[in-house]
Amino acid sequence: MNKKIIWSIVGFVALVVVxxxxxxxxxxxxxEGTEVTVEKVQLRTITESVNASGxxxxxxxxxxxxxxxxxxxxxxxxxxxxxxxxxxLAKIYAxxxxxxxxxxxxxxNQVKAQYENVKANLSGLKNGYENAKAAYERYxxxxxxxxxxxxxxxxxxxxxxxxxxxYNAAKESIxxxxxxxxxxRAQLARAEKDLARTTIVSPMDGIISLMNVKKGxxxxxxxxxxxxxxxxxxxxxxxxxxxxxGENDITKVKLGDTALVExxxxxxxxxxxxxxxxxxxxxxxxxxxxxxxxxxxxxxxxRLLTESYAxxxxxNAIFPFRPGMTASADIQTKSKxxxxxxxxxAVTTRDSDGxxxxxxxxxxxxxxxxxxxxxxxxxxxxxxxxxxxxxxxxKVKTDIQDLxxxxxxxxxxxxxxxxxxxxxxxxxxxDGSLVKVVTKEKLFEEKK
Numbered sequence: 001m002n003k004k005i006i007w008s009i010v011g012f013v014a015l016v017v018v019x020x021x022x023x024x025x026x027x028x029x030x031x032e033g034t035e036v037t038v039e040k041v042q043l044r045t046i047t048e049s050v051n052a053s054g055x056x057x058x059x060x061x062x063x064x065x066x067x068x069x070x071x072x073x074x075x076x077x078x079x080x081x082x083x084x085x086x087x088x089l090a091k092i093y094a095x096x097x098x099x100x101x102x103x104x105x106x107x108x109n110q111v112k113a114q115y116e117n118v119k120a121n122l123s124g125l126k127n128g129y130e131n132a133k134a135a136y137e138r139y140x141x142x143x144x145x146x147x148x149x150x151x152x153x154x155x156x157x158x159x160x161x162x163x164x165x166x167y168n169a170a171k172e173s174i175x176x177x178x179x180x181x182x183x184x185r186a187q188l189a190r191a192e193k194d195l196a197r198t199t200i201v202s203p204m205d206g207i208i209s210l211m212n213v214k215k216g217x218x219x220x221x222x223x224x225x226x227x228x229x230x231x232x233x234x235x236x237x238x239x240x241x242x243x244x245x246g247e248n249d250i251t252k253v254k255l256g257d258t259a260l261v262e263x264x265x266x267x268x269x270x271x272x273x274x275x276x277x278x279x280x281x282x283x284x285x286x287x288x289x290x291x292x293x294x295x296x297x298x299x300x301x302x303r304l305l306t307e308s309y310a311x312x313x314x315x316n317a318i319f320p321f322r323p324g325m326t327a328s329a330d331i332q333t334k335s336k337x338x339x340x341x342x343x344x345x346a347v348t349t350r351d352s353d354g355x356x357x358x359x360x361x362x363x364x365x366x367x368x369x370x371x372x373x374x375x376x377x378x379x380x381x382x383x384x385x386x387x388x389x390x391x392x393x394x395k396v397k398t399d400i401q402d403l404x405x406x407x408x409x410x411x412x413x414x415x416x417x418x419x420x421x422x423x424x425x426x427x428x429x430x431d432g433s434l435v436k437v438v439t440k441e442k443l444f445e446e447k448k
Contacts, residue, residue: 033434034424037443038385038416044341046407048334048400050252052300054243056263056325058234059303061209065227066092067197069220072213072230079211080322083202083233090230092198092219104184104191111180129167136160197221202233209234209323236319239304241273241327244297252333253278259302264326272308275331277301302329334400341405342382346417347398348426349378355430382408383429385416385437393431 070092077089135156143153210232213219219228241261245253259273281296304321312320380398383391396410411417418425418435421443429435 033389033436034428035438035443036418036424036429036435037420037440038437039343039346039419041340041342041408041411041413041415041417043338043413044405045335045337046339046341046400046402046405047332048252048402049330049332050245050249051328051330052243052245052249053326053328054241054300055323056321056327057240057242057323058206058209058236059238059240060204060206060235061323062203062206062233063229064089064200064203064231064233065229066200066219066221067223067227068092068194069218069223070096070198071218072215075213075215077208077211077231079208079231081208083206083208085202085204087202088199089202089208090200090213092200100191100194104187107184107187111184114180125163125167125170129163132156132160132163200230204233204235206233206235207319208232209236234323236321237306239321240276241302241304241329243300243302243327243329243331245300245331247281247296247298250278250281250298250300253298253300253331254333257331257333259329259331261302261304261327261329263321265322266312266320272305273302273329274305275300276303300331302331336400336407339400339407340409340411340413341407342411342417343419344401344404344406345419345422345425346382347380347396347406347408348382350381350393351378382411383418383425383433384411385418385435389435389437391418391429391431391433391435393429 072090073093074091075089077083077087083089136159139148139153139156142148143150208231211230213228213230219230221227241259253275255275255278257275259275261271261273262269263271277300279299279301281298309320379395381393381395384394386392394410396408399407399409401407418429420440
């Protein structure tokens with residue numbers, strides 16, 4: 001064997017030895033693992049919230065209805081107009097009520113005249129009665145002393161009795177006249193009140209939030225049934241948002257909770273509010289067929305804080321909010337400061353075998369006579385990155401969460417947890433899986 005062949009064999013063996021050594025050292029032939037993204041466990045302030053949608057309303061809104069029936073002859077305001085308390089809003093045809101007032105006024109004058117006549121006659125009747133009584137007492141004594149005859153005495157007595165009767169009758173007429181005067185005066189007051197009711201005035205300062213009538217229409221007064229709702233006056237100085245919260249979330253909401261409100265009319269603007277009222281539930285059937293499908297929604301009233309929209313209020317301008325505007329609210333129900341937290345995407349579930357729920361169901365369902373256990377307990381876990389680029393599955397307990405992060409126990413600040421891709425975290429990863437950490441940008445680029 002010549003030297004050339006010998007040196008070739010020696011070189012090949014040396015190369016093999018070097019390659020084996022490099023592989024054992026992990027320099028070559030190293031498995032890269034599944035590409036994932038990570039984030040560190042940090043202390044954060046987490047605010048839990050309940051999101052609900054609804055509409056803007058004034059806290060105080062008064063329906064304006066007429067007390068009397070008739071035709072609208074004048075309408076002085078339009079929907080959206082500013083009004084002040086006592087301002088005339090409309091007038092109803094008043095000729096009938098004016099005529100009634102005039103008739104009652106005439107009756108009052110007539111009854112008062114009759115009453116004054118009776119009062120004037122009473123004075124004369126009283127004098128006649130007193131004179132007749134004195135004569136009667138004198139003749140009664142003279143008759144007892146046999147100075148005057150019986151006929152003279154009886155004539156004086158008859159005159160006295162007649163004067164007494166007339167006087168008493170006049171006094172009764174006075175009482176009756178007083179009652180009549182009071183009666184017609186009450187009729188006059190009622191007629192004047194009816195006449196005044198033909199003028200519709202604003203019950204308070206505010207804006208006309210709703211207009212239901214037009215000039216020339218006939219309206220029904222509240223004396224007859226419910227009456228016609230002509231318009232509504234709203235006090236827009238105090239605004240609320242009424243949202244519907246489902247029964248699953250209502251237990252989290254309390255009086256005094258703060259809320260961030262977004263009104264569609266003001267994009268990218270959030271207004272502060274306070275929950276001040278939680279109304280009784282309104283049940284509505286989800287399907288309209290079965291009562292078992294009924295869902296209870298609770299009406300939650302959120303008062304908007306004036307300082308959060310003070311810059312929108314301008315002198316002598318239309319109020320920034322109008323009744324019926326669409327709004328949504330994030331009701332902040334609970335908050336914790338400096339809690340150990342991870343991104344929501346980092347938390348997933350595994351069964352006792354370390355498999356994800358979907359993986360477990362698919363694998364067990366494929367086996368005959370081994371149906372998937374739908375009621376098997378699942379543990380909440382996160383996958384913590386180790387120094388050797390392998391992951392450790394750690395059971396955690398979760399608590400309060402917001403839209404992005406969730407409080408956990410079982411890990412410590414500084415640990416790196418796997419946050420994506422979602423399918424890898426939720427199904428694929430196992431305890432000891434090898435991973436390769438990449439940036440979110442690179443991960444999304446490769447997916448594209």
